[in-house]
Amino acid sequence: MKQNVYNGRYTAEVDGEFVVFIIGMRINKLLSFSKWITVFRAMGPMIKELYDFKEFGFLHTEVMFNWRRITLIQYWRSFEQLERYAHGKTHAIAWKKFNQKIGMHGTVGIFHETYKITTKSAEAFYGNMPKFGLANAFKHITVTPSINSARKRLETH
Template identity: 60%
Template sequence: MSRKIYKGRYVVKSDESFVIFIIGMRINKFFSFTKWIPVFRAMGPMLRELYQHPELGFYHTEYLINWRGVTLIQYWRSFEELEAYARGKTHATAWRNFNRTIKDDGSVGIFHETYKVQKNATEAIYNNMPKFGLANVFTHTGVSPTTDTARDRIEK
């Protein structure tokens, strides 16, 4: 992922439907290291697999870290591909391990949200930023007279 700063204003152009999947973990009992560290570490193998196999439908993820945990914003080609991955071996193993070691003991929380984004239903602006989010997935281009305002971009 490039950390190059794109000076000025940029937008994203996409004519595709896609899925935004937000997934994360929350550390509820900080000193329960043996509980939350394995959950945190389970994300790595899944992300490596996804980046190594673009045919699975995964585009990109952004990491957001806070004092209680981590959240990943993922971009997928379709809900069907996300669902198929969730039923696959790597994810199923991580899920089984979570349920075996944590289940409902309250030490670690996990969550996810899924959004199906219809074709031409997004608006994004980036000002003096490295590529982030949708800019890592779709066409990242400078603002033009037809993409100058949020309304212009959402109604393109």
């Protein structure tokens, strides 16, 4: 998928409070393909569902791969909406399958961190980049002289 690069200096205009949710998996035993592929495959349908149904409160996700780990940084409108999704049908089915197939076996590790971000406590900068992170979740705008530093962006938004 080709992404447009926006030359110059950009920031994200953040609208109110939101939640950053970091979730992922780590492959602990590479040769146990049949175990960890189940966890990997569970992510796709959930991400598709989140993009298809904006009423869940999901805003955007960034996916990052490294040697043994897949990490998703997600942006949500509120913790309550994230929590509601976590207790919903699609996630409950994936969680049940994980516990049945992996449990405490150690083949695959999973993790998440949740951060509630309050008004005027988030800022972003993107130089010569495609839209990324907060700029995808909220509004992508040009850096102007009035918001040309991290401090100014935090004080303005």
